[in-house]
Amino acid sequence: MGNIITTWMGSHVIGSGGSKRKVEEVQNDDGETMDLESLLHTRKKRKLNSTSKYIYKTLFEEGRASDVSVVAMGNEWHLHKVYLCQSPYFRSMFSGNWTETNQSQITIEILDDNINISALHLALGQFYKDDIEMEAAQVIPLLATALLLQMDPLIDQCTCIMLETINLHTVLQYHEASRRYGVVEVDKACKQWLLHNLLTQVTEHPSTLRHIPADLLYELLSSPHLYVMQTEFSVYVMLKAWVFLRLHPTWDGSHEAAFLEAHKYFRNRTQTGWFLEEEEGREYSLVFSALRLIYLIYHHLDVEMLYSDRILPPSWLTPASMHQWYNMLRIDQSKDRGPAEISDGEFDKSCTRCGRVLSHSGQHIWRWTGYNFGLDLVMTHDGASLRLKRNHRSENIASIAQPATRNIMYRITVASLDDKQRQIIRVMLLDPEVKYPLLLSANFLITTNHKLVVPAEATSAPTPPSPAGIQSHAGRE
Secondary structure, three states: OOOOOOOOOOEEEEOOOOOEEEEOEEEOOOOOEEEHHHHHOOOOOOOOOOHHHHHHHHHHHOOOOOOEEEEEOOEEEEEOHHHHOOOHHHHHHHHOOOHHHHOOEEEOOOOOOOOOHHHHHHHHHHHHOOOOOOOHHHHHHHHHHHHHOOOHHHHHHHHHHHHHOOOOOOHHHHHHHHHHHOOHHHHHHHHHHHHHHOOOOHHHOHHHHHOOOHHHHHHHHHOOOOOOOEOOHHHHHHHHHHHHHHHOOOOOOOHHHHHHHHHHHHHOOOOOOOHHHOOOOHHHHHHHOOOOHHHOOOOHHHHHHHHHHOOOOHHHHHHHHHHHHHHHHHHHOOOOOOOOOOOHHHHHHHOEEEEEEEOOOOOEEEOOOOOOOOOOEEEEEOOOOEEEEEOOOHHHOOOOOOOOOOOOEEEEEEEEEOOOOOOEEEEEOOOOOOOOOEEEEEEEEOOOOOOOOOOHHHHOOOOOOOHHHOOOOOOOO
16 A cells, blocks of 8 residues: 555544543545544555556566467567467467467468558557557558457457548548458448548548549449539539549649649540540449439530530430430429329439538528429528428529429438548437538439330430530539
8 A cells, every 4th residue: 555645633622531632633535634533444546557467568578488479570479378369360270280289489471461560569469458559540450460360359449440530531441441351330331421521521632532442432423322512413523523533643733623624624635535435434434324314414504514525425415315305394294293102212213412511500591503393492491490492483483384283202311520530420300409510411303203215216416515615614503
C-alpha cells in the first residue's frame, strides 16, 4: 500500500470523569473530513502493474522461457506454444502430424502484399494481451494478418475499427479490402457511405472519384437509394468527369476544373463517332448503361449537351426519347393519370432520383426544373415539416392536358451526416433537433411507364446537332 498523507485536526475534550480523550480526524482522498475509525473501513484504489502487462513485457517483448520461435519477413519472435494455440492456425500446427509439430522454429511464408512486419508484431502480441491500440492506417495490414493466423477476436476488432472510420480517405481502400477478405459488413457499409456521398463529397475530390472501380460505380449508379443531388442529369455529368479522369491519370486540379475540362475534352474530340462505340470508350459502356436515360431528356439544354458530347450513341437515346414522347401522348389524351399501384421493385427500377442539400435550418422552398408531364411539384421544408404540393400557377402550366386529379408515387429520405467522416448519424423523416446540413433524397414516379415496343429499324440515329451551335448547360441547378 502507498503512503497515506493525512492532515491532523485535533481537539481536547474534558469528560465528566476528568479523563482527557483525543478525537483525531483526517481527510480522505476526496478531501472530505472523517475520523480514523471510518477511514479504516474506506476502500482505497491503487493502480498496480497488471498481470497482463507483466506477461506482455516479459514473455512477448523479452521472450523469456520461449519454447518456439516464429520467423517471418526476416524477423524472429521468441514465443510460447501455449499462447499461440489460441489460434486454430497454430493449434493445428502443434497438435497434428505436421512437420512443425516438434520443431522449435517455425517459418511463415507471407504471400499477401498487405501484410507487413508492424502488423505481424501487433498481431502476435495480441496472444499476450487483451486490449489493442492502433491507428486506422494499420487496420488493413492487421486484418490481413489476423485472417492469415485465424485470429477471430482480432478480425472482429479490425472490422469494428473499419466501420467506425469510413470516410473520404478510407472508403475505397476499405471497400477493396472488404471484397478481398470477405468482410461483408464493411463492404456493405462502404457502399452505403458512397450512396450518400458520391454526388456531394466524392465529386468534389477528383483524386478519389478517379479511383472508383467501374464495377463498383455501376452498382452505385444502379441503386434506387443513390442520393442524387439536383436531378438525374447530374449523374451523367459526374460520370463524364469520371471518364475524363480515368483517361488522364496524371491530371490534377480542383473539381470545378475537372468538370470543365471533361466538358471541353468531349466537345473537342476529333473523332466523329460516338465515344461508347469506339475502341477507347467500349470499356465504359457498362457503367453508362446504369444511367436512367429517360430522365436525362427532361430539359432541351440537357438534350443538346447529350448530342454535342457524342458519348451516348443515338441507338441509346432515341428509344428513351420515343418512350417519353409516348408517355406524354398518353397523359395528354387522358390515358394515363399516373401510377395507381406498383410493386416496390418496379418503383425502384422506374423512379427518377433527385435531391438537395439543406445547409442550414429555416424555411426552404424549391422545385426541380425540367419536363414533368404537366405536373409541377413544389417542396417546402421549414425545419419541422416537409410539404409537397402541386403548383397550379398559370405560367408553370405546360402545353399538356391538366386533369384535376393525378396520381404520384414518391419516397422521401433525409440523412444527417457527421461533420468529419460524413457517416450517417440518423436517417429519419424529420426531427426538429437534427444537425445540419441535411441531405434530402427524393424518388418520384408520375407516369405508369407503359412500354412501347419499337422495331429495331426505327432506332436509326438522327444527325447530331453541330457542336458549334450548342451552348453548355453544365452546372445548371
